[in-house]
Amino acid sequence: MQTHLTIKGLVIRETAYQDADKMIDLFTESGIRTVYAKSVRKPGSKYAAVTQLFSYGEFCLRCSGERLYLDSAVSLNLFFGIRNDLDALALASYFAELTRKTATTQKQPQILRLFLLALHHLSEHSRPLLLIKAIFELRFMTEIGMMPNLICCESCMVYLPKHPVMRVRFANFVCRECIQIGDSRDIPATQAVLLAARHVVFSEFDRLFQFRIKGKSAEIFIDYTEKYLQQTLGMRIPSLEFFNALQSPPFDDE
Helix, strand or coil, X not given: CCCEEEEEEEEEEEEEECCCEEEEEEEECCEEEEEEECCCCCCCCCCCCCCCCCCEEEEEEEEECCEEEEEEEEEEECCHHHHCCHHHHHHHHHHHHHHHHHCCCCCCHHHHHHHHHHHHHHHHCCCCHHHHHHXXXXXXXXXXXXXXXXXXXXXXXXXXXXXEEEECCCCEEEEHHHCCCCCCCEEECCHHHHHHHHHHHHCXXXXXXXXXXXXXXXXXXXXXXXXXXXXXXXXXXXXXXXXXXXXXXXXXXX
């Protein structure tokens, strides 16, 4: 019977427990594991940093019945740039809540990799927050098996129409000229929006954030990914509502 486990994981939730202990949810390649971390809230605890929210590390865990206890840990990335930025912290919290609410017992290495990439860009302030959010949302939906059909127009099979319409309800797109019956959730878009969405869905992870979109196209892309996720998952996410309440328009007109 296994008594110890060494695993890399990202802290996506922390809960104070008893006087100085903490329970943490570790998001690992094999799913979410709840770990009891004793005395880490005491002043001077050597594991205080690695067990804080959005810390990524290697954890040595002791198995006792159905519970896991922290024996030791080594920090791999603390993502310091997130901690003094309320907007970035709110966005990371949205990613964490979305992950917790959709987690399964199956291995999810690609979602962990996506989360870590997003945290890197949030910490480095290398891309606009709303663009990081949009990329995460659309690629997240792709990785959990809910990728929209972005190959060609559902009606005429044109690959890159001049006036694409993103159909949130039907998880596809059509040419503006091909719409026979409209839907209130349809989003008139641009070629730039369609190309950005394809990039996010199909690109390798090392190229995922390597594209540019601006102005009105950026606004449409950001609107589309959030509405597609909400329509498809059909769940309320309070941390998303909080993040959106903090935002103001981030892009200049083209």
